[in-house]
Amino acid sequence: MRVVSTLEELTALRRSLPEPHGLAPTMGYLHEGHLSLARRARSECASVGVSIFVNPTQFGPGEDLEKYPRDLDRDLALLEPLGVDVVWAPPAEEIYPPRFQTYVTVEELARPLEGRARPHHFRGVATVVCKLFMVFQPQRAYFGQKDGQQVVVVRRMAQDLNLPLQIVVCPTVREFDGLAMSSRNKYLARDERRAASVLFRALQRAKQSYEAGQREADLLRAEMSRTLAMEPLATEEYVSVAQPETLEELPAVDQDALLSLAVRIGRTRLIDNFLLEKGKWSTGEFTPGSKRPEEGVQHEG
Numbered sequence: 001m002r003v004v005s006t007l008e009e010l011t012a013l014r015r016s017l018p019e020p021h022g023l024a025p026t027m028g029y030l031h032e033g034h035l036s037l038a039r040r041a042r043s044e045c046a047s048v049g050v051s052i053f054v055n056p057t058q059f060g061p062g063e064d065l066e067k068y069p070r071d072l073d074r075d076l077a078l079l080e081p082l083g084v085d086v087v088w089a090p091p092a093e094e095i096y097p098p099r100f101q102t103y104v105t106v107e108e109l110a111r112p113l114e115g116r117a118r119p120h121h122f123r124g125v126a127t128v129v130c131k132l133f134m135v136f137q138p139q140r141a142y143f144g145q146k147d148g149q150q151v152v153v154v155r156r157m158a159q160d161l162n163l164p165l166q167i168v169v170c171p172t173v174r175e176f177d178g179l180a181m182s183s184r185n186k187y188l189a190r191d192e193r194r195a196a197s198v199l200f201r202a203l204q205r206a207k208q209s210y211e212a213g214q215r216e217a218d219l220l221r222a223e224m225s226r227t228l229a230m231e232p233l234a235t236e237e238y239v240s241v242a243q244p245e246t247l248e249e250l251p252a253v254d255q256d257a258l259l260s261l262a263v264r265i266g267r268t269r270l271i272d273n274f275l276l277e278k279g280k281w282s283t284g285e286f287t288p289g290s291k292r293p294e295e296g297v298q299h300e301g
Contacts, residue, residue: 021140022041028183031183033181036170039082041168044140048085048086050088054068055128058118095131106156113149113238125153140167148260171283180271199271203261224261228261253276259275
């Protein structure tokens with residue numbers, strides 16, 4: 001596994017790697033969710049790249065850019081056994097050199113949900129991901145379903161810009177109680193960590209209601225909100241039942257829907273989603289060997 005920090009080093013090394021090439025973009029402080037992307041890429045591609053870069057342009061004022069967890073040595077130790085060929089861990093000035101002024105904007109899809117609370121977030125995401133695609137030149141790029149809106153935005157960007165690659169979406173990997181794995185889970189105090197499982201329970205409650213025959217989207221949203229309200233440490237930012245490709249809120253659910261939410265647990269903001277697609281739920285996986293909660297989840301597909 002080669003670790004490089006400059007664009008020049010990456011470009012030279014990338015020329016020697018066999019095709020197809022798979023890329024797993026990350027912001028580091030890796031967990032099992034990130035590692036599952038690298039494993040999937042290794043199983044499908046002749047060579048694998050991973051980026052580790054805390055992207056400043058996707059953080060807004062007052063957000064956690066400075067305190068976002070970083071531990072490159074730990075990340076590299078986790079990636080080493082997975083057969084990754086190259087890790088690019090650039091400094092910010094390598095991505096955004098002096099006088100940088102060009103950004104990628106995905107218009108409509110960036111406005112709802114996360115876009116309401118973080119209006120410049122997806123401009124930063126789309127820009128850095130587009131740059132990563134240009135420098136790694138992957139045939140496949142791997143993202144987690146946990147960041148559901150990000151997946152929609154990146155897919156649209158790749159399609160609109162005619163980028164010659166496939167976006168591969170991998171299942172959310174979850175803790176023993178259903179909490180979606182996230183680098184920000186590190187921020188949670190003990191009582192907050194216990195409370196954070198309410199996100200999964202809220203999504204699960206809406207899923208159960210749908211399976212019992214409920215199709216009115218407002219009532220599914222209400223199920224999520226009621227479940228969140230039962231947890232004193234949780235503050236709801238939004239609950240959503242949206243069309244998975246346009247992210248427009250649905251009046252009723254016929255077959256496809258993205259159920260998503262954003263919740264503050266103390267000072268930590270967490271997101272999660274369930275995807276109903278072609279009559280099947282994609283709710284994510286549990287860590288291998290971990291005990292499932294009594295309600296359980298279904299795996300993608």
